[in-house]
Amino acid sequence: MTADLQRYFDDHRANFLDGLRQLLRIPSISTLPEHQPDIRRAAELVAAELRQAGLHQVRLIEGDGNPLVYGEWLQAPGKPTLLCYGHYDVQPPDPLEEWLSPPFEPAIRGDDIFARGASDDKGQTYILIKAVQALLAVRGSLPVNVKFLIEGEEETGGRHIEAYARRNGRQIGAQAVVICDTEMFAPGLPTLCVGLRGLVYAEVEVTGARADLHSGVYGGVAPNPLQALAEILTGLKNAAGRILIPGFYDRVREPSPAERSAWARLPFDEERYREREIGSPELVGEAGRSIFERTWTRPTLEIHGIRGGWTGEGAKTVIPARATAKISMRLVPDLAPQEVFERFRGQVERLTPRGTRSQVRLLSAAEPAVVDPDNSYLRAAAAAMTEVFGAETVYIRSGGSIPIVGLFAEHAGIPSVMMGFGLPDDNLHAPNEKLHLPNFFGGLRAVARYLEMLG
């Protein structure tokens, strides 16, 4: 990295942190309708940041869903065009009482900045914007063409960007997407993510009697939707972690021997992982599968919430008239979300006990994705990361879902380069989400070097 660029980054540390804090203060929670005004404020702030970075044609793209924020710099003729993706929406912060500092009042403790969205994905989106700003400020131009497309619905399935990708297809006019929304395998270990699980997220509602009933008077004859849900849930996955939906595993693709042996060389201590990251008495899941397989290459089914009956203090002897459960499945290649959802719905119907009725609604879906690391965009990213962090870049997968990776591969025919600057203990989707500041500042340099190398 040239000294002038390095000096720019050094001079702007406080300024970049202030800007990031401003973005983190907006509770742009896409799952909660009451936060729609915050969604818009966040989109407008991202647009202002893109303008400040020196991008052209900056605007909000309106459509069915939350606005996309667009910006471009296309003055490098003959050079490739890179699409820079991030998202400005965040997960809800519940349970609030477990946060050490309020989720939307960013707090720096030690080397970390704590706030909802710090790592997922405002902090990482900010890395992309500020790396481009630095190059334009110091050099007056970029080594490649860039287009920014920052969405506001990543946490709810990305309806708008999906429609956008379908509509524009190859006319998006980029040769690769760069995404900063994943993590480094370990602190100081540069990492590219080359696989993501997909998602089917559904809600199951079970109804029994017409109204809530007294469990003394009617207990013994009235159907109980909570009991019905328990029966349905244990009929979807057994205690050994195996999903019981017929045919569910038919199209699961196993990882290659090369991938498996690369993963076996990763620095990983299972006991430390259990203790530090999970904090439960034991790890669970499919016997005979490694942690990497269980979290990266095996499908899962998880219950996210159950609502029904009396959950306040003390005792209320009610048989509730209805109960709902939120359930998702993570998908691996070659499971298709629509087919999985139909199988899921069929199994819930088969499991619904007599006396009750069930309804299944699809809330969001994403395709699983794997990227072939043998392409010039990934090789350049690996080289830039290795140079900046001073260690060999490793290739991993992630158990999470980034819907646009599959979308851009399918509709625009372009690969995704997932340069991640999060860390495994960043508490994504959980209380006390954080971003490690050395990764933030390293990420700025790595993205800037990546653009230079591509140029």
Added chain:
Amino acid sequence: MTADLQRYFDDHRANFLDGLRQLLRIPSISTLPEHQPDIRRAAELVAAELRQAGLHQVRLIEGDGNPLVYGEWLQAPGKPTLLCYGHYDVQPPDPLEEWLSPPFEPAIRGDDIFARGASDDKGQTYILIKAVQALLAVRGSLPVNVKFLIEGEEETGGRHIEAYARRNGRQIGAQAVVICDTEMFAPGLPTLCVGLRGLVYAEVEVTGARADLHSGVYGGVAPNPLQALAEILTGLKNAAGRILIPGFYDRVREPSPAERSAWARLPFDEERYREREIGSPELVGEAGRSIFERTWTRPTLEIHGIRGGWTGEGAKTVIPARATAKISMRLVPDLAPQEVFERFRGQVERLTPRGTRSQVRLLSAAEPAVVDPDNSYLRAAAAAMTEVFGAETVYIRSGGSIPIVGLFAEHAGIPSVMMGFGLPDDNLHAPNEKLHLPNFFGGLRAVARYLEMLG
């Protein structure tokens, strides 16, 4: 009934309804700590009513729990003493949105008064108070001695009255208890309740990981307390309604052939019951058992509520760190609450899946009870009911629990006379609770006649 007493009731219809409405307006919900001031207001209003009725020594008895309201009239030497029991506390009104009129703004529609507590038990307690008031007002004296003991914790297990009964035992100085907290089997059919189920109400908390986790990153290895609860719940009761706790049914006493044949003569249409009272596609429960057995003489296990994870709108992909379920069992003779609770706790421990931990807390308990109908206090009650309602009195059991019935039998050695004026469709513990006004006015006359007959 003499004409002067009848005239008193006729003249005071509007006045009694106003008084009842005043009591129903107080949200004296014993399960919710924030309603403690309302508990006290309700107790004080009941005390004022007892004074107005002409009772002596009226006072609140303070102790560990909500106050008992006491009053007495002991000027009938040589006559028996009857203990009049009721409760001024009510269940929470949730779900609020299903009430046609607000739960604490009593509304008369047709022949019914709608409010939380209308039937259970403020309206029925009020019958006892106003029947005594009428006799004292018209005759200047009562045909028997009476003591009133109105509690404020019936819906949470009756801790205070239990301590009171244990402490005072036979010194309570009464030959029988009269309770108006049950129902008539059908409109116009005078009914005495001679059996109640007991209760064990527990809360099970399951914990997994230290904090909420992202289901993408950790799904496949992190324990899920909601899945664990589903496994525990289906291990407590099977889909056929049989409780799976080892030894649970060992001490269940079957009803006598005489009881069974009396029940077979009750006017009952199972299809109408399913349609009108339950409103579910089918009735459930143990095969080969009648509705009366399933609700009166068989133990049950019901889930009242599950709390855990994300239950707001939309999709949050969280594996929650903890989840809780509220579960109760209804007990029949000769199941003992403490023994049942220990068996329950043992089974929950055995069922708790690896990777999770569970904790079981007892929230409330009540003994089951059966009363031998062959005693003079019950015979007089049956005669009074038959005279007032013009039909033969029937004997039924109830699936609900009234903790003091077992308590007074055990500690004071006295039988309970359960003259009920509720109806099967009164929506106890549910939205749109009501009391049928013809039963309210009939109840006043029946209780007054009962006291006269005992005298």
